[in-house]
Amino acid sequence: MNKFIFLLLVFSTTFGQNKKENTSKDKIYNQNELDENADYIKGNELLYAEIYRNYKNPKALEKNNITTCFIAISFTIEKNGTISNLKSIRDCGFGSGEEAIRVIKNIKGWKAGKIKNKAVRSSYTIPIHLRNLE
Numbered sequence: 001m002n003k004f005i006f007l008l009l010v011f012s013t014t015f016g017q018n019k020k021e022n023t024s025k026d027k028i029y030n031q032n033e034l035d036e037n038a039d040y041i042k043g044n045e046l047l048y049a050e051i052y053r054n055y056k057n058p059k060a061l062e063k064n065n066i067t068t069c070f071i072a073i074s075f076t077i078e079k080n081g082t083i084s085n086l087k088s089i090r091d092c093g094f095g096s097g098e099e100a101i102r103v104i105k106n107i108k109g110w111k112a113g114k115i116k117n118k119a120v121r122s123s124y125t126i127p128i129h130l131r132n133l134e
Contacts, residue, residue, distance in 0.1 A: 028076055029113060029122045038077040038113035038122040047107070051128060054103045060094035069130040071100045079119040081110045089125070100128055 031037050040047040061069065069092035076085040086105055088097025104126065113122035 026121065029115065029120050031113065031122060031124070034113040034115055034120070034122060035117070036114040038124055039111050040107070041109040041111050047126075048128075050107055051100075051103055051126070054106070055099060055128075055130070057130070058095035058099055061092065061096060064094060066092055066094070067132060069096055071096055071128040071130070072125055073097070073100050073104055073128070074123060074125040075104070077110045077112055077122050077124050079112050079121060081112050083110055083124075096130075 070090060071088065071092070072090040074085075074087055074089050075083045077083055083105070086101045088101060091097030091100065112119040114120065
């Protein structure tokens with residue numbers, strides 16, 4: 001019984017330490033937790049211009065008479081300015097979210113968020129409004 005308790009303590013201590021180290025190192029911060037927000041280097045106006053220029057309406061939207069669509073894509077801006085973990089948190093279906101992810105994945109030029117002047121990983125969400133999709 002004593003051996004079992006000893007092993008349990010060693011096991012929980014070892015894994016508890018590793019988890020703690022990874023959590024602080026790899027934490028993804030929300031924008032409101034940052035001293036300096038993560039953002040697109042060229043600004044929102046050019047970001048949306050690039051999204052709308054490269055977004056190709058899926059044919060299924062047209063076939064199903066969908067003329068307006070709201071899409072929200074969330075992702076992580078890494079410390080080095082690359083993006084990862086892209087996912088559609090809202091879309092119209094018919095491939096609209098996948099197309100928005102394809103477009104955003106190809107956009108380069110992100111600036112990492114900072115806390116105490118140190119780059120950190122942060123979450124970012126882009127709302128996309130599509131109108132007159134006919």
